Amino acid sequence: MKKLTCLFYFVLWFSCTYFSSAFASNSISILYDSQTNNSELMTGWGFSALVEKGSLKIMVDTGWEVDKLQHNMAEMGWQPKDITHIIISHWHPDHYTGLRYLLKKNNSIQVFLPKDHSFKNSNNIQIKTVDGHLKIADDVFVLQTIPRKSGGGIKDELTLAVFTSEGPALVSGCFHTGWPEMIKKVGELSEKKPYLMVGGGRFIDNTESELNDIAGELQRLGLKNVGLAHCAAGSLPEKVFVKYFPDHLIKAKLGEVINIP
Numbered sequence: 001m002k003k004l005t006c007l008f009y010f011v012l013w014f015s016c017t018y019f020s021s022a023f024a025s026n027s028i029s030i031l032y033d034s035q036t037n038n039s040e041l042m043t044g045w046g047f048s049a050l051v052e053k054g055s056l057k058i059m060v061d062t063g064w065e066v067d068k069l070q071h072n073m074a075e076m077g078w079q080p081k082d083i084t085h086i087i088i089s090h091w092h093p094d095h096y097t098g099l100r101y102l103l104k105k106n107n108s109i110q111v112f113l114p115k116d117h118s119f120k121n122s123n124n125i126q127i128k129t130v131d132g133h134l135k136i137a138d139d140v141f142v143l144q145t146i147p148r149k150s151g152g153g154i155k156d157e158l159t160l161a162v163f164t165s166e167g168p169a170l171v172s173g174c175f176h177t178g179w180p181e182m183i184k185k186v187g188e189l190s191e192k193k194p195y196l197m198v199g200g201g202r203f204i205d206n207t208e209s210e211l212n213d214i215a216g217e218l219q220r221l222g223l224k225n226v227g228l229a230h231c232a233a234g235s236l237p238e239k240v241f242v243k244y245f246p247d248h249l250i251k252a253k254l255g256e257v258i259n260i261p
């Protein structure tokens with residue numbers, strides 16, 4: 001009888017573990033941005049997103065004001081101990097400032113930084129300066145690119161690329177490299193059309209005619225879904241992009257959770 005009970009609990013444990021990982025949903029949660037529809041969250045200038053891919057919890061950027069990041073993470077059910085990787089897209093304070101706080105709380109996080117970072121590693125944190133494309137897990141890459149334009153003279157930019165069954169999903173803070181240019185870059189690694197891009201884009205600096213050119217090119221390149229966030233969001237970019245992606249303009253404001261395949 002005792003053996004049967006043990007067997008029962010083993011089967012129960014195995015089923016829960018196996019099925020929960022087999023059917024775990026992959027998603028992108030926006031933890032830091034200047035716009036939100038959720039009044040419980042704290043907005044601020046900057047960007048942070050948490051990408052769940054199976055057991056991996058990869059944070060792209062860490063926002064600017066630590067208390068806001070901390071608050072938003074807690075409200076959305078996340079703690080620093082949950083994070084497995086952090087990628088800082090580029091060395092601007094609205095993207096990297098929360099990093100030291102997260103590492104203080106969890107020093108086992110693997111960190112990926114652009115080449116022009118000035119982070120002082122005092123606690124034997126696992127830090128990799130990325131030069132070229134780097135595979136961090138099956139179907140998960142960090143892409144290194146040279147920014148085409150940048151507000152603050154940055155020399156390097158990193159983008160998280162998750163290769164889903166429906167094409168690559170790309171997440172970065174500002175896409176200073178350029179949105180179409182990023183799609184061409186990821187095309188070197190995948191023949192599939194990109195499934196999704198989420199992040200900023202300095203679209204706040206563009207005229208309506210320039211935005212039409214960018215959105216039109218993204219459509220021609222086969223991008224399926226667009227998530228305008230941070231410096232890509234705003235009434236003018238949204239007005240233009242909705243013409244090209246009427247059913248595929250995804251909300252990427254603070255507090256949104258975007259499911260990916």
Ligand SMILES: [Fe+2]
Nearest residue numbers: 046092094174
């Ligand atoms: Fe930014």
Ligand SMILES: [Fe+2]
Nearest residue numbers: 090092151174
């Ligand atoms: Fe930036």
